[in-house]
C-alpha cells in the first residue's frame with residue numbers, strides 16, 4: 001500500500017509547492033521531510049538558516065491519527081499542554097514554559113503576544129469565536145463562514161517578538177462529518193507542525209462532538225513550510241528511523257467535549273502543584289481519564305523526585321487505552337537515563 005494516496009509537486013524557484021494526502025501525521029511527515037530536506041530552498045530568515053518550500057498543503061483523512069509513533073516525534077505530552085493553554089484562553093509564559101520552554105525566547109514581559117487562546121475565546125477583547133462558530137453551524141450546518149481568525153491586522157502594525165503563525169481555522173460540516181481547514185502563514189515542519197496538527201485536530205474532534213458529527217478530513221496549508229538548520233539532523237533521523245506509523249487516538253466520547261475543559265484545567269493545576277489528583281476522578285470518562293494520566297506521567301517524569309507519583313507502574317496498568325502505554329515507557333526510559341547521567345555527574 002502506498003504511504004500516501006496522492007502527491008502532487010510543483011518544482012521551481014523557492015523550492016516549489018506540494019500537496020500530500022495520507023491517513024495520519026506520520027504518513028504526511030514521512031513524505032514531506034525528505035522533500036523539504038532535498039529540495040527546500042536555502043534561505044536565511046529572522047530565526048536563522050532554513051530550507052523552505054512555499055505553498056505546501058496536505059490532507060489527513062483520519063484526524064485521530066494525530067500522534068506520531070516515532071521515537072523522536074511521538075511525544076503527546078507537550079502538545080497536550082499546548083492544547084490546554086489554548087482551551088484555557090491563556091497567553092502567559094508561566095503556563096506554557098513547562099511544556100514548551102522555547103516560548104521563553106519570544107515572551108514580552110511574561111506574555112506571548114500571538115497566543116491563540118485569548119484570540120479564540122475573546123478576539124478584540126470580547127468576541128468568543130468558538131461560540132460564534134458553534135452557533136453558526138447549528139443554525140446553518142452547511143455554512144462556509146465558520147472561521148476562527150487567529151492572525152489580526154494589528155499584529156504587524158507594531159513589532160512583536162511573536163505573532164500567530166496560524167491565520168485561520170475553518171470548520172466545514174458536510175454529510176455528517178466535520179472537516180477542518182487550517183491556513184498558516186509560516187510553519188516550522190519539525191518543531192511546530194506535529195504540535196499544530198495535534199492541537200487543531202483535537203479542536204476539530206471536540207467541535208464534532210459538540211455538533212454531534214463525525215470528524216471529517218483535516219486539511220492544512222502553509223505559505224512557508226520550512227525546517228531550521230538546527231533541526232535538520234533530527235529530521236534526517238526521523239526519516240531514517242523507518243518505523244513510523246501514526247498512532248490513532250481513541251474516539252472522544254459523545255457529548256460536548258468542551259464541557260470538560262474546566263475540569264481538565266483544574267486537574268492540570270493540581271497535578272502541577274503536586275497534589276495527588278488521580279485520574280479516578282474521571283472514572284466514568286475513560287477517554288479523559290487517560291488524558292489526565294498522560295499529564296500525570298509528564299509531570300512525574302519532569303522532575304527527579306516529584307512527590308505523589310512514585311508508582312508509575314500502577315499508573316501504566318490503569319491506562320484505559322493501550323496506545324498511551326508506549327509513551328509512558330519511553331518517558332520512564334528517558335528519565336532513567338537522565339537520572340543515571342546526573343548521578344554520574346554528581
Ligand SMILES: O=c1ccn([C@H]2C[C@H](O)[C@@H](COP(=O)(O)O)O2)c(=O)[nH]1
Pocket residue numbers: 046047162163164165166186187188189191192193196
Ligand atoms: O503554531 C505555530 C507557531 C509558530 N510556528 C513557527 C513558524 C516559524 O518558524 C516560527 C515563527 O517565526 P516567524 O514566521 O514569525 O518569523 O514559529 C509554527 O510552526 N507553528
